[in-house]
Amino acid sequence: MGGIVDFEVRFPSSRARVQDMHADSGVSVADILAVTHTAEFPALGEHEQAWELAAEAARAVLARTGVSPDDIGHVIYAGSGEWDLPFWSPAAKVAGELGIGRAHCFEVANFCNAGMTAVRTGLNELALGAAPYALVLIGDRLSRLVDYTDPDSKALFNFGDAPAAVLLGREDCAFEVLTSSMRTDPSWADYYSGDLEDSQVLMRRRGRRQGLGDAYLENFPARVDDVLTALGRTLSDVSYFLINQGDKGMHERLLDRLGLPAERSVFSYDRLGHMGGSDLLIALRELTDHKRLETGDLLLLASSGMGFTWGVTAVEYRGR
Incomplete structure (x- = not known):
């Protein structure tokens, strides 16, 4: 069936902080920590975009494995469907940045299950096509979807961001x-x-x-x-x-x-x-x-x- 050849995760430079959530929402620090279990965690900053971090992760994977962009037949961008820009293809954008010019580029929206759905989709595509590799990009922007002024959204206060890239192949798989x-x-x-x-x-x-x-x-x-x-x-x-x-x-x-x-x-x-x-x-x-x-x-x-x-x-x- 094939599997995961290599992968990379990129963390944003900014942090979501419980003290800020407390100040914005009025929810006690103790109640927020019962959700987050940590005082701060990685989250996209004002000028950071998920697709750029996903592209960085993919670039690192391709450099480490030595896989040519021409050998990638599919680029699949996975997440919630709320991308960095509306009515736009982040899969195509990343492919262009990486010089991947022969691939079918598309998106998969299945929220936090999207990454594994994209892995399954990519492996099915490899079974049907001629290209030896597929690239899955995970570009959730969860922290951007949370209203920290809303106490009823407390259960979502642990949402952070960590764009990633997964290289799929038929052979030489780590997993x-x-x-x-x-x-x-x-x-x-x-x-x-x-x-x-x-x-x-x-x-x-x-x-x-x-x-x-x-x-x-x-x-x-x-x-x-x-x-x-x-x-x-x-x-x-x-x-x-x-x-x-x-x-x-x-x-x-x-x-x-x-x-x-x-x-x-x-x-x-x-x-x-x-x-x-x-x-x-x-x-x-x-x-x-x-x-x-x-x-x-x-x-x-x-x-x-x-x-x-x-x-x-x-x-x-x-x-x-």
């Missing part, structure tokens, strides 16, 4: 993608939506429907069962279970539901916010940088996005 399972429960479609205020789109929670946490605890284990059944494996074969860093309590409850110890996951809440689709790449980088992986390790990557969608992708570490 072979084995299978994935994704499912959307459309009954949650209107739980969040955006308002346009002063030329800025801001996320708003609609109503007070209960049960989203239960939906997470139902859907993620079901997706885990799907991929393990497809592989003929069990949870005892899983070396690490990684998940978007959106809710630490949910992360812990899910591990408990699956019967997995915290040591078989990665927690970055103490230093980073929720970095959207890049959360899983940050966790993978931590595992590789600290040499916690061995060739043949099976990892499950769990991602979710508004809609609500839940996905689990199984990868095998092939070593580097």
Whole structure:
């Protein structure tokens, strides 16, 4: 099937700070820290754009791997659909900056599940086409969608930014993608939506429907069962279970539901916010940088996005 050849994450130079959120919203520092678990984290500054950081990440990956821009057949830009400019193709913009002139460039919008959706889409495209590589770019701009003056938006105050690039290939993969399972429960479609205020789109929670946490605890284990059944494996074969860093309590409850110890996951809440689709790449980088992986390790990557969608992708570490 192919998989991830290499990847890179770029953090913005600016920071979102709990003290500023407190001053803007009136929510107590303690209540905000119960969401963020850290006093500050990376977020796009006033003059920073996600596509530029994604392009920097991609440029680093291409330089490190020696892959020619002419060998990339698809450039897929993933995120919420709220790009740096409206009615615009960030995939094409980055391709132009990198000298990628022979690729099909397009966008995938699936919120914080978009990165893994784009990986699956890119691998499907590789299976159908002649080009040996595809490039996935993750360009979430989550911090720009939060109204810090709105106390009801407190649950979103941990939204940060970390654009990234993922090079996919048929061979020489660091992580072979084995299978994935994704499912959307459309009954949650209107739980969040955006308002346009002063030329800025801001996320708003609609109503007070209960049960989203239960939906997470139902859907993620079901997706885990799907991929393990497809592989003929069990949870005892899983070396690490990684998940978007959106809710630490949910992360812990899910591990408990699956019967997995915290040591078989990665927690970055103490230093980073929720970095959207890049959360899983940050966790993978931590595992590789600290040499916690061995060739043949099976990892499950769990991602979710508004809609609500839940996905689990199984990868095998092939070593580097």
